[in-house]
Amino acid sequence: MNRRLSRLLPASTVLFLAAAFTPLTTRAQTANELNEGMRLTANFDAPGTYEVSWWGRAGQIYFLQRSEDLVSPWGYFPLIETGRDAAVRYGFSTPNDRIFVRLRLQESTLADPYGADSDGDGIPDGWELEHGLNPFDASDATVVVANLSNLALYQNSVGPGADPTTTTPTGLVVYSP
Amino acid sequence: MRPPPILLTLASLLAAPSLLAADALDGIPVTVLSRSTVTEGERTITYVRIRPPALPPRPVPAPAPAGEPSAADLAEWARLEAKPRITLAISATVHLRPPVVTELRWRSAGREWVAWSNVDFRLLSQLADWETEAAVYNWFAFMSEVGPEDDERPAELGLAPASEQTPAEYVVEGTPAEVAAAEAELTPLDYLHAFHDVNRAELLAAQAAREAAAAEAARQAALAPPKPKDQTIYFWKIETPAATP
Numbered sequence: 001m002n003r004r005l006s007r008l009l010p011a012s013t014v015l016f017l018a019a020a021f022t023p024l025t026t027r028a029q030t031a032n033e034l035n036e037g038m039r040l041t042a043n044f045d046a047p048g049t050y051e052v053s054w055w056g057r058a059g060q061i062y063f064l065q066r067s068e069d070l071v072s073p074w075g076y077f078p079l080i081e082t083g084r085d086a087a088v089r090y091g092f093s094t095p096n097d098r099i100f101v102r103l104r105l106q107e108s109t110l111a112d113p114y115g116a117d118s119d120g121d122g123i124p125d126g127w128e129l130e131h132g133l134n135p136f137d138a139s140d141a142t143v144v145v146a147n148l149s150n151l152a153l154y155q156n157s158v159g160p161g162a163d164p165t166t167t168t169p170t171g172l173v174v175y176s177p
Numbered sequence: 178m179r180p181p182p183i184l185l186t187l188a189s190l191l192a193a194p195s196l197l198a199a200d201a202l203d204g205i206p207v208t209v210l211s212r213s214t215v216t217e218g219e220r221t222i223t224y225v226r227i228r229p230p231a232l233p234p235r236p237v238p239a240p241a242p243a244g245e246p247s248a249a250d251l252a253e254w255a256r257l258e259a260k261p262r263i264t265l266a267i268s269a270t271v272h273l274r275p276p277v278v279t280e281l282r283w284r285s286a287g288r289e290w291v292a293w294s295n296v297d298f299r300l301l302s303q304l305a306d307w308e309t310e311a312a313v314y315n316w317f318a319f320m321s322e323v324g325p326e327d328d329e330r331p332a333e334l335g336l337a338p339a340s341e342q343t344p345a346e347y348v349v350e351g352t353p354a355e356v357a358a359a360e361a362e363l364t365p366l367d368y369l370h371a372f373h374d375v376n377r378a379e380l381l382a383a384q385a386a387r388e389a390a391a392a393e394a395a396r397q398a399a400l401a402p403p404k405p406k407d408q409t410i411y412f413w414k415i416e417t418p419a420a421t422p
Contacts, residue, residue, distance in 0.1 A: 043232060073217070089417055091229065092413070093412070095408055
């Protein structure tokens with residue numbers, strides 16, 4: 001093992017460099033961009049509001065997810081967007097000081113993607129999104145809430161966490177894209 | 178058969194201003210189209226679909242400065258471009274048992290280098306880039322700490338802690354011939370140690386401030402452990418005219 005004494009340098013030769021800053025882009029997407037041209041921009045004139053946009057390709061449907069910390073499970077916005085070969089834009093608000101968003105997409109030509117059952121658990125995707133379930137995880141159909149499985153709750157049109165003996169069935173809410 | 182879904186792994190992070198309101202749409206009238214509340218762990222998330230709210234319009238971006246770059250700008254760019262940019266990936270493991278030493282490891286030229294420093298590299302944890310007369314350095318420091326139970330430092334380092342009286346120094350593992358041939362490898366370490374000696378008082382003050390802030394944050398967290406808060410998220414679709422790819 002060798003000892004090596006450091007050489008003292010004059011202070012003027014060691015400088016800090018400022019971190020580079022990249023401004024946000026605001027141009028619209030096109031069909032040729034990678035990852036659907038997905039962008040997230042902040043509206044600094046209305047703090048806490050953001051815009052997420054992407055290129056929606058025909059024949060694809062899109063699910064939008066969010067996370068505050070990349071550690072907790074991703075949550076789904078209660079929406080399914082059908083691609084129409086055009087840019088898709090959504091605004092949203094969040095009380096958090098950071099937000100991650102991502103898209104999940106799959107091929108579909110269904111007129112009503114909310115009625116599809118992507119994980120085959122017997123619960124339509126639209127109902128799963130409305131009630132905080134994962135439309136791509138069939139195991140959540142058997143999770144018991146208020147003494148009933150989610151599948152049974154759906155069949156009774158009563159949401160998870162509610163008391164099926166006192167809650168009025170709400171039915172399936174379907175958004176027009 | 179329907180093809181499996183594709184998960185776009187693109188994720189975007191934006192650090193919002195610190196003045197975020199608890200409800201970002203407070204004061205702005207909104208028309209609610211639907212509402213759903215879901216449970217996430219110990220909190221609830223209420224999604225409220227609304228018609229596009231009347232948010233303040235975005236300002237028109239300022240036009241880029243017109244005209245040619247100044248002679249000073251061109252000279253500065255030329256100066257920076259003339260210097261090689263050197264990226265350093267050095268792990269720094271601080272051994273906390275007194276006397277504190279730091280184990281430095283990096284790979285270069287097909288081998289791993291190990292050096293032991295009498296500098297507490299926690300003092301340098303905020304240093305990421307520096308420029309010298311010869312080059313610009315980008316340092317990716319992988320910082321960690323080990324306590325006495327995991328302290329496996331060599332028995333005969335012979336390093337006295339760096340102080341006002343004791344300059345920073347380090348010991349490189351290897352034969353004299355190997356170390357002598359590694360002059361270029363060790364130059365960045367020389368800069369780091371020299372920077373420590375020149376700026377030691379400021380580095381100590383900054384480290385003390387960070388530790389005090391961390392202690393205060395821990396004290397506040399112990400007094401009032403953060404609990405998941407229920408949230409309301411408004412969202413709305415922004416209609417756009419059909420675009421031409």
